[in-house]
Amino acid sequence: MTSTGGRIGSPTLDEVAELAGVSRATVSRVVNDSPRVSPEAREAVLQAVEQLRYVPNRLARSLVTRRTDTIALVLSESKTQIFSDPFFASIVRGVSAALADTELNVVLLAARDEREQEKAGRYVRQGHVDGVILMSMHNDDLLPEIVAEAHVPLVLFGRPQNGRAVSFVDADNAGGGALATRHLLGQGRARIGTVTGRHDMNAGLDRFSGYRTALEEAGLQARGELCVEGDFTEAGGARGMARLLEQVPDLDAVFVASDPMAVGALRTLHAAGRRVPEDVAVVGFDDAPIARECDPPLTTVAQPLAEMTRHMTDMLLRQIDGDPDVEVRVCETHLVRRASA
Amino acid sequence: MTSTGGRIGSPTLDEVAELAGVSRATVSRVVNDSPRVSPEAREAVLQAVEQLRYVPNRLARSLVTRRTDTIALVLSESKTQIFSDPFFASIVRGVSAALADTELNVVLLAARDEREQEKAGRYVRQGHVDGVILMSMHNDDLLPEIVAEAHVPLVLFGRPQNGRAVSFVDADNAGGGALATRHLLGQGRARIGTVTGRHDMNAGLDRFSGYRTALEEAGLQARGELCVEGDFTEAGGARGMARLLEQVPDLDAVFVASDPMAVGALRTLHAAGRRVPEDVAVVGFDDAPIARECDPPLTTVAQPLAEMTRHMTDMLLRQIDGDPDVEVRVCETHLVRRASA
DNA sequence: CACGCCCGTGAGAGCGTTCTCACACAAGCG
């Protein structure tokens, strides 16, 4: 390995220093844009850097600065295919965008099963990242605990189940569910069903509770046969809708707790010969790109994802800078009216 | 910062050594499972590790071992929403699965625009990872070049455009396109259109060329009005199908170069009152989960993704272990028959 | 009984950085 003629490994600060005829410290200053360097020295160093194609070794730097300039976006989700959910894609985009003009890198960690969660936890604890944004929709997830105990700055996407003191950003899911349901009530719909999200995810539960609140406000009851549990996937939405139609043949509206599920529900309704919105009105949730494209275009509840991701990164950066406060932010949703309701 | 009472920072090897009453070297041996440690010493160390909740600092270790035990899965894709493509989700799953019982971590790097690509490139060059699996479907992408020049082990998913010597794994896209088209021909279809993938992605071009090959074999011509360019999205598939119907009203079959696009095409066909497969037969590509769920279930070309991801990781690991050979692997596709053709 | 051997251990150098200090030198002040 050492006897090979070629340059194995990258050039070091020392090599640059020698070539530039200065000390290692001066090279470091130039590389880090310190002002206290003479123009001549700076020029010499820059030339040497160029010539050797020097790239600083980040590991060595991190070892002394105790900063990695990297944050992890952890997706801890086993049961649904969160990865192919456009909703998740938006989060990723939002976070990268928010950090675009900082020094910070974002890495995504996928933690599908328990094993991967432990791997991700280890990765975080071993000092690879300065902070973590954790999307863990699932209530029995170990990872929030693991990360919190590692004393690594942490912001959750979505309200955690147990009331532990941790910063998070969430949409007002209950408010959104109520918004959707009130919209349907306002159209004079009387038998309003719902395909909920998974009951072991807060987003699912909260949207469901908003649905019930709105019905109760109107003096109606969320009877059991009106409510079926979905799983946030398109297939699940289709199945849920089928069951709903079976249980309540004269259904005239449905609130579906996510857009992919709503697309599945639309398919079932078409197949069953129901017209949307004439026979059955449909409201979804998330305002995914598909909502605009499907037939009919989907009325849906939008969460301000850009705003939410910005809050998450801001909160995380504050924590990384040493602010010990726990912050919580719940963002308002709004209804996007299209043709389906 | 330093005056805070609490334990700032994790315990170090030295602290563990002191508590266990041994030297730093011995602790290191225990932590790294070296056999040359007496049972008593090992026990003492393990207890101290437990008590201090010691976790090795990976950066420090990497600095000397020159191994990070991390590989990056880089998604360099700007134009389509690759992130919400189920196809991509499968790749991620496959790679993590293949590395599940190794020490290696996987981080995902999303590089949507040029800026993010540079950031990702920097990340790789600065020594954060031992190797890279790069999904860059796009022909004008800078990242393959950047990574290759950094002399970091690299395996591409998908054949690169310029013939540079780099290891890659690809599906036989041309073969798959031919397979699909021959299947349609075998059903006696005569006017077979295609909605292609993007022409600046090899997967798109190759599937298209397979389509033409099969037509020519049958003595037919891929007339211009039979071919429209799609973009691998559902919306694009719907639009492409609409254009196709307009240009060729008596179309009796279509090969759509991805399943999401095929789903869009089905929607258009339904809306236009064409029965599938009676009036128009449809074959997709990818065997995405949706293919099973849609109406009618989609006949589609499957690529052996599990096999492909395994090859990619194997090849990368070999490179990381110092094997300088460039390897190439093209995997066979097969047809999955369902109801749409 | 002396010799070599292996085994468990610890001392210490090094990995590539940053950062604190101290130093040399120039310039400005009384």
Next chain:
DNA sequence: CGCTTGTGTGAGAACGCTCTCACGGGCGTG
């Protein structure tokens, strides 16, 4: 003209780990 002030520079100690090497003690062998 001595004194402080400031500015550019370099020496060297960290950072937390691995790994080579040397050393002492127990054992088997001739």
